[in-house]
Amino acid sequence: MAIDAATNTFRIIIVGGGIAGLATAIAMRGPQREIIVLEKSRMNKEVGALLSLQPNAQKIVEQWGLGEILQKAKPTAERQFRILDTKGNIHMNIDMDAKKYGADRMVYHRQDLHSALREAALSTELSGHPATIVTAAKVVSCNCEAGKVTLQDDTTYQGDLIIGADGIHSVIREAVLKAGNHELVHPTPTGVSAYRLLVETADLSSIEVDPALFDPKRQATTLMMGHDRRVIMGPARNGDLLGLVGMVPDEHMHEASDANSWTTPGSLSKLLETYHDFPQWIRDIFAQAPDIALWQLRDIDALPAWVAGRCIIIGDAAHAMLPTQGQGASQSVEDAEALSAFFSSVIGRPTHSETNSALQQVFESRHRRASLIQTYSRQQAKPATEKGSVKVTLNPAEFLDYNCKYEGAVKWLEQQKAKEVESQ
Structure with a gap:
């Protein structure tokens, strides 16, 4: 399905219809935009498990105007983080202050949250055009420069922007790394x-x-x-x-x-x-x-690149992490917010150069932060995950602040650049 050169529609192809893909489909809605989500499953059933949106992500989805839809998912606000030992001693009790962080930490049944995000992505009530979700659409290859993906049945989809939200075993990650002549990175035990x-x-x-x-x-x-x-x-x-x-x-x-x-x-x-x-x-x-x-x-280890041509990887495809901090889904929401922020000025169809430039800004604003949270999540699972990586010296309370005080990609990037200037 090639782009019609005569139109001025910004065509966005999202590979993967999980939490990361649907969050991005919501965040990227806008005038003169067509969003297509390609999901390899038939979306008949989501896995029954709990996941959290930490305050850094919960305040983002609330800013998207999803409050009413998310309430259908019956979230539970968690107000404390507690650490116990096996003898019954309480070693740490940290209050999760919604005023301090801008939102509560909300816990969802995965199936409930997925259904709510799917409803929002398809909603005709939210701003911008609703997304189209194509199920049983397994992507097997991607041409990052051309912005084209090919399905298992040889059907092709072409867009101005390809977003790989296809999980830890990502096909799009392989395409991005190959395009940049980087060594392929695979999930490791x-x-x-x-x-x-x-x-x-x-x-x-x-x-x-x-x-x-x-x-x-x-x-x-x-x-x-x-x-x-x-x-x-x-x-x-x-x-x-x-x-x-x-x-x-x-x-x-x-x-x-x-x-x-x-x-x-x-x-x-x-x-x-x-x-x-x-x-x-x-x-x-x-x-x-x-x-x-x-x-x-x-x-996976921190990647050297998330971007190639018209293509970017997000979520577990880019920075899969252990569940020790409960930040996996939240970092996917942060990715979606960053894409929305750096493409906010794009009205109509962007050029290849404009697309790649915005994607590089997304990478610059997200890579360091997501990689640090990856590292700390792995470190918290030690000794089994000891790999000789750089040790993070923040304690749990400090890292909670680091995670949850986040206020969006643009502001984070500005803060990092200001710190660099101060250190010179």
């Missing part, structure tokens, strides 16, 4: 596997635990650490659900995890064996989960 569980809080009334230590409906993210293992817990759907992620170094696993699927069934008995020296109340919560998913965590 982190040495950590993760169990993912969802439990109805109504089923936890018999769990014996001091509510001052842990309450499944408390509006807080709770991290319990001990013995090279950790459990991250938090509520969603107005407290009706409790989500848990158990992170385990591979050498302590009692069953094999799958690197290619986060829905591979896990064994309750093996999970309990792995966490045998954690408090009984956590093990009792595990036992109430109707399903247990298990997958091997992988991420």
Whole structure:
């Protein structure tokens, strides 16, 4: 599907219809713009899991005017971040101040958030033209200079801008790196596997635990650490659900995890064996989960480039990171905001040069920040993820400020340039 040279429509092709792709489809809406989202699945069902939009991302989506639509997703505002040890000691209790950060940290069921973003991308009520979503559209190659992608069935789509939001196993990332003569980067094992569980809080009334230590409906993210293992817990759907992620170094696993699927069934008995020296109340919560998913965590090193020609990669395609800070989805929203900001002055169809120039600004405003958050997320999963990378010296409270006080790509870039001038 080639561009009609006679029109003055800015044609944007987004590869991937997940959180990053749909957020970008919303952010890039505008006059004289046609947005097409190519999604390889049929979007019949989103994976059941919890994810958060941290204040840095939540305030962005609220600025897009999505408040009413997002309320349908039944988000839960989390007001604290707590760190416990396996003996029941509270090591840290950080208040999540909405006034300080500009928004609450909101936790969503992934399926609910995905449905809300899809509704917003297709809405005729928001400004700009609604996006078109094409499902069962698996992209297999991309010509970055021409702005053309080819599907598995040989159908082609051509645009003024190609946005690769196609996840950690990104086809567009490979095209971007090849176009810049960079060495290809592939997802690598982190040495950590993760169990993912969802439990109805109504089923936890018999769990014996001091509510001052842990309450499944408390509006807080709770991290319990001990013995090279950790459990991250938090509520969603107005407290009706409790989500848990158990992170385990591979050498302590009692069953094999799958690197290619986060829905591979896990064994309750093996999970309990792995966490045998954690408090009984956590093990009792595990036992109430109707399903247990298990997958091997992988991420990618910081990339030398996200941009080539008319093409850019965002989200997990550009900076896949471990879930230790809950910033994966939020960084995708920041990417979408940056694209919107640096293309805000583009009315009608941009030239190749204008497109590439704006994309370079997006990269300049996002690469350093996303890479640092990537590094810290990996560092927090140590010792299993020890790779000799540069150590981040910020403590959790300081990094929370770094993450959540973000006010958009343009302002961040201005602040970084001002710091560079001061240091000269």
